[in-house]
Amino acid sequence: MLRLHKVNRTYGHEQVRALIDATLSIQQGDLVTISGPSGSGKSTLLNILGLLDRPDSGAYEILGVETGNLSPVTLGDIRSQLFGFVFQAFHLIAGRTALENVELGMVYSRVDRRRRRKIAREVLDSVGLGARIDADTRTLSGGEKQRVAIARAIAGSPRVLFCDEPTGNLDSVNTQRILELIQDLHRSGLTVIVVTHDPDVASLGSRILTVADGVVTESTAARPAHAVLASGGQR
C-alpha cells in the first residue's frame, strides 16, 4: 500500500541526515510501530509517509502511484482522502465543542453540512464520547481530548491512520484506553502507523520498526503474548 525506496531527508545544508536510504513497504491492515531515541528520525519518517513532508531523494509509492512528480494540490487531495492524523498535543480548537471540532475536520471534504454533523455524531459515539459531544474541548480530560482527535481523524474514513506519540501527554489509565481504541480501529481493518518512544506501545505493532540515526530497521522479534491477545491474535 505504501512503499519507500531509498528515501533520504536532510535538513539545513546537509547538516542533519534525518533519514538515510529508508526502504520499506507497508501493507493494508498492518499496525506499524516506529520507535527509537529522540532525534533519530521517527517524526521525519512519519511526516514523509503521511505526505506532510517530501523526501530529498528516493521514491515513495502510494497504492502503486509514484508521488515524486505529483503537484502539491494532488498530494493534498491524496492526504485528505486516504490519511488521518493524530498528534501528541491533540491540536483541537479551544472554545469549540467536540462535535464542532470533528465537523470542522471535514470542512474541506465533499460531504454536505448535514451529513458532516451526522458522521461527527457517529464517530464521537464510536470512540465513547457520545455523552460529551456538546462539551467545550477545554473542559475535557486529556484522554477525552485525544478521543476527539481520533474521532476527527477517522471521520473522513481514511485508509491509513498516522499517530505521532498519541499517548505522550496521557497518564497510564488513559494511555491504556487510547491504545485499546487504536487496536480496535486496527482490528476493524484500518492500517495504523504509530510513532512512539514507549517500548510497551512499540511492542503492540504487528510490524515493529526502529529508527537509529536516520536508519530504519525492522525487528523480527515476536510480540509478547499479552500484546498478541490484546490485538485479537493478529500477527
Ligand SMILES: Nc1ncnc2c1ncn2[C@@H]1O[C@H](COP(=O)(O)OP(=O)(O)OP(=O)(O)O)[C@@H](O)[C@H]1O
Ligand atoms: N525542520 C527541521 N530543521 C532542521 N532539523 C530538523 C528539522 N526537523 C527535524 N530536524 C532534525 O532531524 C533529526 C530527526 O528529527 P525527528 O523529529 O524526525 O526525530 P524524532 O525521532 O521524531 O525525535 P523526537 O522523539 O525527539 O520527537 C533531529 O536531529 C532533528 O533535530
